[in-house]
Amino acid sequence: MADDITLIIDGMTVTVAQGTTLRAACDIVQHAVPTLCWHQNLAPANACRACVVEVKGSRALVASCSRLAEDGMEIQTMSDRVINSRKIVAELLLSTSNADLAPDLQHLAVISGANKNRFAGGDTWEQPIQNDNNLYIRDLSKCILCYRCVEACGEDAQNTFAISVAGRGFGAHIDAGFGRELPESDCVFCGNCVAVCPTGALIGKTEWMLRRQGQWHEDHITTTETICSYCGVGCELSLQVLDNRIVKVTSPMDHPVTHGMLCVKGRYGYEFAQNEEA
Numbered sequence: 049m050a051d052d053i054t055l056i057i058d059g060m061t062v063t064v065a066q067g068t069t070l071r072a073a074c075d076i077v078q079h080a081v082p083t084l085c086w087h088q089n090l091a092p093a094n095a096c097r098a099c100v101v102e103v104k105g106s107r108a109l110v111a112s113c114s115r116l117a118e119d120g121m122e123i124q125t126m127s128d129r130v131i132n133s134r135k136i137v138a139e140l141l142l143s144t145s146n147a148d149l150a151p152d153l154q155h156l157a158v159i160s161g162a163n164k165n166r167f168a169g170g171d172t173w174e175q176p177i178q179n180d181n182n183l184y185i186r187d188l189s190k191c192i193l194c195y196r197c198v199e200a201c202g203e204d205a206q207n208t209f210a211i212s213v214a215g216r217g218f219g220a221h222i223d224a225g226f227g228r229e230l231p232e233s234d235c236v237f238c239g240n241c242v243a244v245c246p247t248g249a250l251i252g253k254t255e256w257m258l259r260r261q262g263q264w265h266e267d268h269i270t271t272t273e274t275i276c277s278y279c280g281v282g283c284e285l286s287l288q289v290l291d292n293r294i295v296k297v298t299s300p301m302d303h304p305v306t307h308g309m310l311c312v313k314g315r316y317g318y319e320f321a322q323n324e325e326a
Contacts, residue, residue: 051065052064053066053068053119054120055117055121057123057125069116069117070103071113073117074112081099081125084098084099084153084192087196088301089205090200091199093196093199097133098134099113100133103115134156134160135162138157138162139157139162139163139164140167143164145189145247147190148190150246151246153246153247177189181230181231182253183252183316184237184252187251188221190247190248191249193213193221194247196244198212198222200309205240205307208236210235210236211235238315239315239316240310243298255295270288272289274287276314278313282305283299283305283310283311285299298315
């Protein structure tokens with residue numbers, strides 16, 4: 049087709065449609081690049097630099113999540129420059145944040161050969177757990193400032209704009225505005241920020257409590273698909289059940305109605321289903 053363009057990725061020729069990102073083109077030839085801040089339903093934030101690739105003739109490495117493919121481009125996804133860049137990104141993030149619940153960051157560290165102790169001993173991101181509402185916990189010691197939560201709260205999904213990134217350097221953090229607690233902000237507690245968080249910095253309170261008690265067992269969780277009964281929109285819910293109790297509600301990221309996003313009722317209004325006194 050006239051609008052198709054051809055480029056070379058790691059020596060392989062591939063033809064893609066105009067407007068395809070380099071990340072998507074790499075997926076086509078099954079040379080997937082690692083990502084942290086990229087999310088299928090959010091605009092590219094260009095924040096983490098884990099997805100960088102080398103473009104022939106370009107002085108700097110480019111973020112494949114947002115850079116569009118151009119006709120005649122020659123791309124390397126595993127050059128020495130690329131691997132070293134990813135390694136440093138992983139090492140810096142591991143030096144300041146807790147990656148226990150961050151599988152994508154752990155994967156980046158493994159494939160890049162990162163040494164998690166390389167930058168140890170410097171400033172750390174120790175922050176108290178913020179338990180200021182009944183629905184989810186904020187453990188910002190796990191936050192890598194990927195911007196996903198900010199985008200989900202903004203025009204990409206919820207359009208509430210309750211949170212943003214404030215501060216600079218080690219003082220940069222996700223803020224509800226003027227240092228306010230979430231209940232004092234514009235937050236509507238939809239939990240869409242929780243749904244897109246890749247590190248466990250935002251986590252449902254039920255899951256958080258069960259993990260602390262050593263009672264969260266992934267291999268024992270079953271999932272039941274259903275439709276939310278609160279209104280007529282038709283949002284699909286994935287009920288995650290542990291020991292005959294609903295412990296978490298999500299929605300498929302590829303669902304044409306929700307795109308993984310829910311309202312506060314759909315995501316958290318499930319306790320009535322297991323209230324024995326009702």
